[in-house]
Amino acid sequence: MRIEDRLMSIQDFILTVRREYTGKPLDEASVHRDPFQQLELWLKEAIESQVLEPNALILATASAQGITSIRAVLLRGFDRRGLVFYTNYASRKAKEIAENPRVSGLLFWPELNRQVRIEGVAERTTDEESDAYFRTRPRESQIAAWISHQSEVIESRRALEEAFAKAEESFRGNEVPRPPFWGGYRLVPTSFEFWQGRENRLHDRILYLKDGPTWEIKRLAP
Numbered sequence: 069m070r071i072e073d074r075l076m077s078i079q080d081f082i083l084t085v086r087r088e089y090t091g092k093p094l095d096e097a098s099v100h101r102d103p104f105q106q107l108e109l110w111l112k113e114a115i116e117s118q119v120l121e122p123n124a125l126i127l128a129t130a131s132a133q134g135i136t137s138i139r140a141v142l143l144r145g146f147d148r149r150g151l152v153f154y155t156n157y158a159s160r161k162a163k164e165i166a167e168n169p170r171v172s173g174l175l176f177w178p179e180l181n182r183q184v185r186i187e188g189v190a191e192r193t194t195d196e197e198s199d200a201y202f203r204t205r206p207r208e209s210q211i212a213a214w215i216s217h218q219s220e221v222i223e224s225r226r227a228l229e230e231a232f233a234k235a236e237e238s239f240r241g242n243e244v245p246r247p248p249f250w251g252g253y254r255l256v257p258t259s260f261e262f263w264q265g266r267e268n269r270l271h272d273r274i275l276y277l278k279d280g281p282t283w284e285i286k287r288l289a290p
């Protein structure tokens with residue numbers, strides 16, 4: 069249906085659209101004691117449910133002055149050390165992380181009425197880790213990493229495409245190495261919150277707080 073056929077303005081639509089959230093109960097007694105295992109379970113369920121971008125992580129950073137910014141990045145791996153994503157080390161997010169390593173991330177799966185909030189600090193992955201991941205990227209993405217001065221103002225789309233074509237030519241016949249200004253970060257969590265939408269807005273919110281080597285588990289009001 070086209071928006072015009074709804075006989076409703078966009079303003080009225082967003083005011084009135086309302087969805088009942090339902091889902092399997094999330095219970096502090098039955099969740100994994102280890103939030104990384106809980107994350108693995110929910111990621112598995114998101115992937116199995118064929119949500120469009122199950123590993124899209126909305127990442128918030130803040131400058132030293134507390135000016136915040138957010139964007140999506142792709143979660144490329146995780147283990148008990150943290151959650152890994154890759155980017156340009158001269159980008160806005162990287163500059164903010166250099167000033168202030170505190171970051172937060174959000175995984176949101178509307179099809180499952182679920183979100184996961186993660187707070188912690190970002191630290192760079194090792195060169196070896198970044199190299200290993202860079203080698204798995206399609207060649208075009210490897211070349212794009214070289215020519216994109218991510219987050220900087222550029223003259224035009226054409227200038228970008230010309231730089232890409234030039235780089236493609238100069239790398240012809242050779243492997244594309246990882247640019248020194250491109251690599252990974254690991255979000256090392258200090259807290260996780262798993263949110264499951266439930267009926268009547270009585271949602272389940274389970275909070276994990278790092279307590280030395282273990283995690284404290286609490287329930288939050290919806």
Ligand SMILES: Cc1cc2nc3c(=O)[nH]c(=O)nc-3n(C[C@H](O)[C@H](O)[C@H](O)COP(=O)(O)O)c2cc1C
Pocket residue numbers: 121124137138139140141142143153154155156159160161162218219
């Ligand atoms: C679904 C999705 C996934 C993305 N994944 C990445 C990523 O893994 N790494 C990255 O640097 N940018 C990624 N981007 C682009 C970022 O959102 C952002 O535009 C870029 O990193 C520049 O951000 P910054 O100026 O805040 O540093 C993605 C965008 C979307 C919509």
